[in-house]
Amino acid sequence: MNNEGGTSSPDNGAESPFVLQKLQENYADALLAHEEARDGVVVVVGKDDAYALLEYLKTDAALGYTYLVDVTAVDNSRLESELVKFGYARFMVVYQLYSYQGHCRVRVRVPVHERDLRVRSVTSLWRGANWLERETYDMFGIDFEGHPDLRRLLMPDDFDGHPLRKDYPLRGRGERERFNFERQNV
Amino acid sequence: MGLDFGGARSLSADGGPVDENIITTTIDKVVNWGRKNSLWPMPFGTACCAIEMMATLASKFDLSRFGSEAIRFSPRQSDLLIVSGRISIKMMPVLKRIYDQMPDPKWVISMGACASCGGVFDTYTLIQGVDQFIPVDVYIPGCPPRPEDLIDAVMQVQQKIAGGEVPKGVEVAV
Ligand code: SF4
Numbered sequence: 001m002n003n004e005g006g007t008s009s010p011d012n013g014a015e016s017p018f019v020l021q022k023l024q025e026n027y028a029d030a031l032l033a034h035e036e037a038r039d040g041v042v043v044v045v046g047k048d049d050a051y052a053l054l055e056y057l058k059t060d061a062a063l064g065y066t067y068l069v070d071v072t073a074v075d076n077s078r079l080e081s082e083l084v085k086f087g088y089a090r091f092m093v094v095y096q097l098y099s100y101q102g103h104c105r106v107r108v109r110v111p112v113h114e115r116d117l118r119v120r121s122v123t124s125l126w127r128g129a130n131w132l133e134r135e136t137y138d139m140f141g142i143d144f145e146g147h148p149d150l151r152r153l154l155m156p157d158d159f160d161g162h163p164l165r166k167d168y169p170l171r172g173r174g175e176r177e178r179f180n181f182e183r184q185n186v
Numbered sequence: 187m188g189l190d191f192g193g194a195r196s197l198s199a200d201g202g203p204v205d206e207n208i209i210t211t212t213i214d215k216v217v218n219w220g221r222k223n224s225l226w227p228m229p230f231g232t233a234c235c236a237i238e239m240m241a242t243l244a245s246k247f248d249l250s251r252f253g254s255e256a257i258r259f260s261p262r263q264s265d266l267l268i269v270s271g272r273i274s275i276k277m278m279p280v281l282k283r284i285y286d287q288m289p290d291p292k293w294v295i296s297m298g299a300c301a302s303c304g305g306v307f308d309t310y311t312l313i314q315g316v317d318q319f320i321p322v323d324v325y326i327p328g329c330p331p332r333p334e335d336l337i338d339a340v341m342q343v344q345q346k347i348a349g350g351e352v353p354k355g356v357e358v359a360v
Binding site for chain 1: 275276278279282308309310311312313319
């Protein structure tokens with residue numbers, strides 16, 4: 001089922017997956033880490049290089065990761081073992097890609113520090129990223145630069161806070177109690 | 187489930203039996219009989235409970251046996267609101283408006299733990315019971331309730347109607 005070799009060059013054999021070889025050839029400096037996970041290749045890349053690397057994965061004829069499955073984020077603030085790996089970057093923005101050519105997946109993870117939450121939007125590469133980035137903004141507060149319409153997706157417009165952050169209390173900070181149920185723009 | 191008529195037979199003026207096909211009753215009873223056997227539900231399914239509601243409507247459990255199969259997706263055509271699922275604070279104004287758009291007399295079933303009390307989701311966004319905002323006539327416990335429970339709730343609404351009970355949502359002047 002899981003052809004991690006991608007659209008194969010004939011001689012990549014049992015070595016590392018094709019996509020990883022290609023990335024190491026072209027983006028050796030940008031890769032902070034990589035691993036072969038059960039469902040495909042995982043690469044960690046700094047946020048300054050992320051856009052270029054994603055564009056490469058999408059547009060390279062031999063790779064063809066044209067399908068953006070998901071954009072989301074992880075808050076590692078309570079997970080010391082993860083935090084130390086990438087200079088105490090609190091968030092990991094995660095892009096899941098799929099290639100219809102090789103029927104294989106790549107997960108691109110981008111560490112984001114709390115003091116600078118800006119990440120370049122990929123809506124110019126995949127229009128489908130629009131709502132995915134809005135959701136990630138809504139839940140984690142990641143600021144996608146260049147997004148055409150970065151409003152909250154799930155929570156009400158006037159909501160404060162980002163609920164999937166680990167420091168957000170389960171029962172909220174009184175938003176439920178303060179909510180104006182008479183609002184008409186529903 | 188039959189019609190409970192006031193008097194099935196009476197005597198004519200001269201003491202003889204009237205024609206056997208004549209029955210007498212009160213207008214209220216006839217109206218309530220019609221109402222109870224032709225409830226048109228407005229489904230408000232927002233979560234997993236709605237799956238059980240669909241099962242209730244489908245052939246295996248077949249809510250049409252109780253006259254309630256005419257699901258209306260316009261609140262203006264329905265008289266039984268079935269709230270099945272979690273209601274978030276953002277959804278509550280929508281639910282309230284849909285309830286307000288239903289013509290009187292109208293009944294509300296709060297299906298499942300989430301709709302009735304928030305269930306396990308005492309979280310930042312979830313309404314802890316829709317009865318804080320709209321009047322509920324019948325609550326169904328369970329997570330999710332089985333289709334039999336929903337049928338039972340519909341039958342309880344029917345009993346209320348047959349008994350001439352006023353829906354919770356109607357304010358009666360005293
Ligand atoms: S009561 Fe249970 S089944 Fe019903 S909506 Fe809530 S979680 Fe889902």
